Amino acid sequence: MAFLDINHLEKSFGAVHVVKDFNLAIDKGEFVSFLGPSGCGKTTVLRMVAGFETPSSGSIRINGQDVTNLRPNQRNIGMVFQAYALFPNLTVAQNIGFGLRVAGKPRAEIDDRVADMLKLIGLPGLDERYPFQLSGGQQQRVALARALAAKPRVLLLDEPLSALDAKIRVNLREEIRLIQRELGITTIFVTHDQEEALSMSDRVVVMHQGIADQVGTPFEIYNRPATRFVAQFVGTLNLIGASVIDAKAGKIKVGDVPVALNRALPITADGKVSLALRPETVSLGRHEGRNVVLSGRIAEVHFLGSVIRVRVQVGGEFVSLDTFNRPDAPPPEVGSTVQISVSERDLLTLAA
Amino acid sequence: MNGNRAWSWIVILLGSLYFLLPLAGMFEFSMRMKRDGYSFEAYRVVLADPQFQHTFGYSIVLALLTIVLGALIVVPTAYWVRLRLPSARPVIEFITLLPLVIPPIVIVFGYIRIYNTSSILPLTGSWWGTNILTLFGYATLALPYMYRAVDTGLRTIDVATLTEAAQSLGASWTRILATVILPNVLISVLSGAFLTFAIVIGEYVFAALLNINSFGPFMVWMGGNRAYEPSALAVIAFIITWACMGLIQLVTRFSKFSAARR
Ligand SMILES: Nc1ncnc2c1ncn2[C@@H]1O[C@H](COP(=O)(O)OP(=O)(O)OP(=O)(O)O)[C@@H](O)[C@H]1O
Ligand SMILES: [Mg+2]
Numbered sequence: 001m002a003f004l005d006i007n008h009l010e011k012s013f014g015a016v017h018v019v020k021d022f023n024l025a026i027d028k029g030e031f032v033s034f035l036g037p038s039g040c041g042k043t044t045v046l047r048m049v050a051g052f053e054t055p056s057s058g059s060i061r062i063n064g065q066d067v068t069n070l071r072p073n074q075r076n077i078g079m080v081f082q083a084y085a086l087f088p089n090l091t092v093a094q095n096i097g098f099g100l101r102v103a104g105k106p107r108a109e110i111d112d113r114v115a116d117m118l119k120l121i122g123l124p125g126l127d128e129r130y131p132f133q134l135s136g137g138q139q140q141r142v143a144l145a146r147a148l149a150a151k152p153r154v155l156l157l158d159e160p161l162s163a164l165d166a167k168i169r170v171n172l173r174e175e176i177r178l179i180q181r182e183l184g185i186t187t188i189f190v191t192h193d194q195e196e197a198l199s200m201s202d203r204v205v206v207m208h209q210g211i212a213d214q215v216g217t218p219f220e221i222y223n224r225p226a227t228r229f230v231a232q233f234v235g236t237l238n239l240i241g242a243s244v245i246d247a248k249a250g251k252i253k254v255g256d257v258p259v260a261l262n263r264a265l266p267i268t269a270d271g272k273v274s275l276a277l278r279p280e281t282v283s284l285g286r287h288e289g290r291n292v293v294l295s296g297r298i299a300e301v302h303f304l305g306s307v308i309r310v311r312v313q314v315g316g317e318f319v320s321l322d323t324f325n326r327p328d329a330p331p332p333e334v335g336s337t338v339q340i341s342v343s344e345r346d347l348l349t350l351a352a
Numbered sequence: 353m354n355g356n357r358a359w360s361w362i363v364i365l366l367g368s369l370y371f372l373l374p375l376a377g378m379f380e381f382s383m384r385m386k387r388d389g390y391s392f393e394a395y396r397v398v399l400a401d402p403q404f405q406h407t408f409g410y411s412i413v414l415a416l417l418t419i420v421l422g423a424l425i426v427v428p429t430a431y432w433v434r435l436r437l438p439s440a441r442p443v444i445e446f447i448t449l450l451p452l453v454i455p456p457i458v459i460v461f462g463y464i465r466i467y468n469t470s471s472i473l474p475l476t477g478s479w480w481g482t483n484i485l486t487l488f489g490y491a492t493l494a495l496p497y498m499y500r501a502v503d504t505g506l507r508t509i510d511v512a513t514l515t516e517a518a519q520s521l522g523a524s525w526t527r528i529l530a531t532v533i534l535p536n537v538l539i540s541v542l543s544g545a546f547l548t549f550a551i552v553i554g555e556y557v558f559a560a561l562l563n564i565n566s567f568g569p570f571m572v573w574m575g576g577n578r579a580y581e582p583s584a585l586a587v588i589a590f591i592i593t594w595a596c597m598g599l600i601q602l603v604t605r606f607s608k609f610s611a612a613r614r
Contacts, residue, residue: 052516072519079520085513089535098531099521143517150521 001064003028003186004049004154009058011044011210018044020210022058026203029184031177033197036207037233042190045207046156049188051075062153078147078185080157084139086131092118092142093127099150117145120179137168144176148183155180155187161196173200194234198222206230222278224348231276231348238277238319244268255315259292259344266349273349279309281346282321284332290341294319298338301331312340375590382583394584403570404585411567414483415552418490419545425491426498427541431533434503434511441503448499451492456557463489464561482562489558494548498541505540506533542603546596554589 002025011019019041026032034042047053049060051072059068067075086095096117097110105113118124121141131139140160147155160176161169177200180187191197197204198218206214206221206229214226225231232239242259245251250261252273265273286293296314307322308331321340325331332338385393398404426448433441451459467475467485475481511533518528534541556568571589575582 050516050520052519072516073522073524075520076522077520079517081513081517083510083513085510085517087514087517087532087536088509089532098518098523102522102527146517146521 002026003030003063004188005059005061006045006049007059007061009045009048009060010056011041011048011053012056018210019048019055022210022212024205024212024215026186026188028186031180031187031189031200031202033189033191033201033204034207035191035194035197035204035234038192040207041210042192042207043158046158046188046190049154050077050079050156076150076153078150078152078155080140080143080147080155080160082159082162084131084136084143084163086139086143086146088131090130091127092123092129092131092134095131095142096145096149098146103150113149117149120148120182121145122175136164137172140164140172141175144179148179148185153186155185156190157187158190159192160189161191161193169196176200198234206233208233225276228276236279236320238279238282238321239274240277240314240317240319242273242275244271244273254292255294257292257294259347261344261347261349263349276348277319277342277346279320279322282319282340282342284310284321284323284338284340286339287341290343292344292347293339293341295337295339298332298334298336301334303331312338314340375587378583379587382580382587385580394580395588398574398581398584398588401581407565407567407570410565411553414487414490414566415549417487418494418552419548421487421491422494422498422548423502423541423545426495426502426544427534427537428529430499430502430506431511431529434506435515445499445503448495450495452496456493456555457561459489459492460558460561476562482564486558486562486564489562490548490552490555493551493555493558494544497547497551498544501540501544501547502537505537509536539604543600546600550593550596553592 004024004026006022006024009019009022010017022041022045024032034045036042044053048055051067051070051074055068059066061067062075062077087098090098093114096114100110100113114127115124118127121144123138123141123145126134126138126142131142134142140163144157144160157176161173164172173196176189189197189200198221201218203215204218204221205212208227208229214221214230216224216226221230221234225234231237240254242252242254244265244267245253245258247265247267250263250265252259252261252265252275254275283290294314296312296319298310299313299318300311302309302311303325306325308325310321310323310332312319312321319340323331382394383390383392385391385397429444433444463485464476467473467481469477475485514532514536515528518532523531554568554571555566556572558564559566559568560572571582571585574585
């Protein structure tokens with residue numbers, strides 16, 4: 001049985017159905033991200049796990065114990081907020097030691113633990129500072145230490161990096177992941193930044209309008225998106241139309257080019273199907289093993305440094321593709337005619 | 353431009369004269385108890401008066417208790433309203449303003465009617481009862497100042513998130529109030545407290561009608577029976593009030609952790 005078990009969780013605010021039949025099983029020590037657009041219910045699920053919201057129905061179990069009806073202060077869950085939420089009247093050391101003091105731990109133990117935590121977050125020597133004397137990144141580190149000090153069963157983070165500068169954000173996310181691994185603490189991380197979710201997580205839950213569309217490793221989410229929403233939300237995606245020739249045998253036609261997908265296709269009423277392909281799977285020119293070759297005209301060229309993103313107009317549609325920058329080969333010119341090629345195995349067919 | 357400046361200075365000067373002249377006159381008068389020149393004789397007499405010492409001490413204790421009671425009522429209420437009942441805020445605010453609208457004499461007559469010796473709760477019948485009634489009455493008078501001060505103080509912190517942070521760390525409601533909310537609004541409580549102190553020290557209507565032996569009735573009694581001492585008393589009362597105002601400023605300036613917010 002999983003360590004954290006969320007079963008058929010539902011939440012309505014009045015008439016608004018915000019979370020719908022949410023199921024998730026998280027193993028001990030796992031790092032899971034909730035990824036989704038604003039308003040999709042990520043925070044609401046997290047707050048129900050923390051006990052700040054009561055589910056309309058469903059249950060939450062931690063380590064076999066049903067916590068659905070426990071008050072937040074009985075759950076032993078660490079929480080990190082987007083706005084840091086450090087107690088302004090307490091020093092860094094007092095903030096970190098707050099949970100231990102509440103638990104009635106002896107003074108010496110608290111001091112030791114606080115010193116350990118300060119070392120863990122890389123801020124030794126700042127114990128006597130007040131929160132307003134710290135930078136945003138430092139405050140969030142202290143908030144993390146405070147949440148972890150009392151050894152909670154689960155750590156919840158609600159967009160903890162959103163208020164920080166890009167550079168600190170990347171540093172801190174690596175640090176959070178390191179600390180999480182070191183302590184082996186079961187963690188849920190809420191974000192609407194796909195890069196964050198994909199780079200940090202063991203598994204990602206992609207949420208959409210209160211539903212968990214797909215749960216999987218970053219690799220699965222990116223390469224085998226289960227729904228059109230996941231495919232479009234995670235990474236850049238080209239969608240091109242094709243007409244179905246033989247659905248059972250997987251024969252279709254892209255433009256005038258016949259393609260054998262070698263897998264059964266959903267039968268559609270109008271005989272059309274839309275295919276998804278990632279920019280990095282498409283290349284300029286003909287290549288060995290990329291059997292689907294289309295002709296088009298270069299519409300846009302974006303120089304991004306190591307990568308050049310090219311938009312090619314194929315028939316009535318646009319396909320974005322990425323090529324590596326090579327100093328000896330200048331980028332193609334806008335307006336020139338090119339051929340692009342893709343392997344049929346990279347053409348994803350999406351359920352609606 | 354220059355003419356405007358001159359005018360504003362004249363207005364300020366006139367205003368100051370209007371406030372300061374009576375004060376100066378009263379102060380001057382209070383120094384003339386001895387025939388041969390100025391002295392602090394009147395102050396010495398007042399301060400040495402056992403009746404003064406008794407009533408003043410009594411009023412100080414009453415004021416301190418009022419502040420504690422007021423804080424105990426107002427801080428949890430204002431906190432809860434901000435956290436869970438934001439829609440009730442205008443109502444609560446209106447209620448706390450009532451003591452400013454209803455004259456104390458009306459309130460105290462109401463009290464006497466409800467709590468007289470032939471009522472179910474005959475508070476006015478005993479020394480303890482009367483004192484408790486006075487205490488609660490004064491806490492009511494303090495409400496407008498206390499509530500506004502605390503509510504403003506709560507606005508400077510993120511009440512909801514701090515509460516949730518403390519809850520997730522295992523804290524109970526009392527713990528959150530005592531260690532998270534109260535310390536962060538302490539300055540506001542104190543500024544409300546000094547105002548309350550100043551009001552309670554000089555309060556007359558409640559004290560006189562409930563027949564308690566406090567500083568207000570003593571001042572009035574003295575005003576009717578002596579010549580120089582009342583002026584000395586007035587100056588003393590005035591100094592207390594201003595000291596309270598000064599303390600509000602001082603406390604606000606010297607709080608360690610809120611320096612960044614100002
Ligand atoms: N207390 C509440 N009362 C009414 N509606 C609410 C409440 N809390 C959240 N909602 C609604 O529930 C929906 C989901 O909110 P939630 O905060 O979970 O979204 P989110 O995925 O965390 O979004 P974001 O990325 O913007 O933080 C939103 O439409 C929001 O308006
Ligand atoms: Mg949110």
